[in-house]
Amino acid sequence: MSFNHPTTVLVIGGGAAGIMAAITAAREGAAATILEKNERIGRKILATGNGRCNLTNTDLHLKHYHGQNPKFAYTALTEFNYQNTIDFFANLGIMPKTETGGKVFPFSGQASSVLDVLRFEMEQRKIIVICQADINKIKKTDNNFYATCKDGRKFQANRLILAAGGKASPNLGSNGSGFSLAQSLGHHIIEPFPALVRLQLAESFLKQVQGFKFEGTAEIIVDNKAKARATGEILFTANGISGPPILQLSRKAGEYLQKQLKVWLKLSLINHLSTEQLEQILLKRWHNQPSQSLAFSFTGFIHKRIIPAMLKAAGIEDINKKVSNLSSKEIKQIASILQDWRFQVTGTDSWSAAQVTAGGVAVNEVNPQTLESKKVKGLYLAGEILDIDGDCGGYNLQWAWSSGYIAGKNAAFV
Structure with a gap:
């Protein structure tokens, strides 16, 4: 590649x-331009990370990734792994801080610091950033791509990287437009649905207990079989249930809801005792205060609102x-419900409340080694637009860094 005639890459x-x-493309010598439909x-x-930016995780096992073929993510996650991410940001000035569960945040505790150093690096690499560029048409002619904005502006490049995101958090600019662009170029889309999102339940008492939280265990049940399980702080909302374990399980729930199957949520309010131990504790409480009403007898044992x-x-x-x-x-019924309380999941909250998109461009149409499209030479795809979450x-975020790196590296060369 000649330095005087660098590859032009549109992102x-x-x-x-x-x-x-x-x-990455600019570091490889390409002339890169970002087209962003938002104002910034x-x-x-x-x-991300409640404004702290959860950069990555120390455990990047494929069990943490989903889609029709999660193994597709292996190459990118291996070539640009956890340590590569730490090193990349350390070189930009971000000192890492590892917390519970292997979560890695900037030591500053500010997501803005991550964006600041990325913007500085883009300036240093002379990357052109054009905002309010809402692309609605892409054409490939000979060896060039032509991207056209809704307002008529046109951009040309040798290579094109489609990293337009999914549909989650539309208030931040994710409206699924990238899926339409991918389809126009011949790609198929696995039907997207919200993930890392609250679950909706069909219960009449929810408004009375909204805000009630507890440390417990949740499971997704389909056809009387447990499909996924998570433990932690669980929170009842006005129309359903939330909390880290629920967000974790929402992907699996959404997957089965997409298939029109009945999905049940099993809650264990008391998950640290065996059924026999729980029954013995209840019997002892009632033996000591036989004249108490049943409802009052739980005071000091579980939250009175529930x-x-x-x-x-x-x-x-x-x-x-x-x-x-x-x-x-x-007595057995009470002990049982405290450890196996079933709720029918009627759906999830909308895209506006989702943190990530499940579904997207079918990965069997993309080369996992380079992230180049198998349908359009010179087209690369990265991030949430792909059927990996x-x-x-x-x-x-690690998937974004890894896939972005692979796409940028390979797009830089004609």
Whole structure:
């Protein structure tokens, strides 16, 4: 490649994957331009990790990635791995801080610092950034790509990287437009659905218990079989349920809902005791205070806001009956519901509440070694637009960095 005639690379999308792709291409000697439909780049980076930017995770096992073929992500995640990410940002000035669960954040605790150093690097590499460039048409003629904005502006390049994101968090600019562009170039789209999102439940008592949180275990049940399990702080909302374990399970729930299957959520409010131990503790409480009402007898044991709903779910009609009048069957029912409370999942919250998109461009149409399209020579795809999504905890940003790096590196050469 001649330095006087560098490869020109257009990157559509100024998110994490697009920025990494442009920086990598420029480091390889290409002349890179980012086209971003928003007023500024990197808006989603600022929102990650609750504004702290969960850069990556120390455990990048493929079990944390999903899609029709999660193994597709292996090459990118191996070639640009956790340590590569740490080194990349350390060289830009970001000191890493590893926290519980292998989550890595900038020591500053500010997502803005990550975007700041990325912007500085782009300036140093003379990367052109054009915002409010909403691309609605791409054409390939001979050895060049032509991208046209809705306002009529046109851009030309030898190589094109499509890193336009998915549909999650449309308030940050993700509206699925990249899927339409990929389709126009001959690619197929695996139907997208929201992931890392709250689940909606069909229960009448939710508004009475919204805001109630507890440390427990949640499982996704389909056809009476457990499909996924997570433990941590779980939170009831006005129309469903949230918290880190629920967000983690939402991908699996959404997958089965897409197939029109009945999905159940199993909650264990008391997950640190065996059923026998739990029954013994309850019996002891009731033996010591036989004249207490059943509802009041749980005071100091579980949160009082959830007591009425829990007892009704256990099949207790009179929640104010004396504990001395409980039958052995009722005792078992109460112990059972505390460890196996089932709710039908009716759906997920909308795209506006989702952190990531599940589904996207079918990965069997993309070369995993280079991320070049198998359908259009010179077209590369990176980030959330592909049918690869990760668990909560830095996995999706790592996929953005890794896929952006691979696409940028390979797009830089004619």
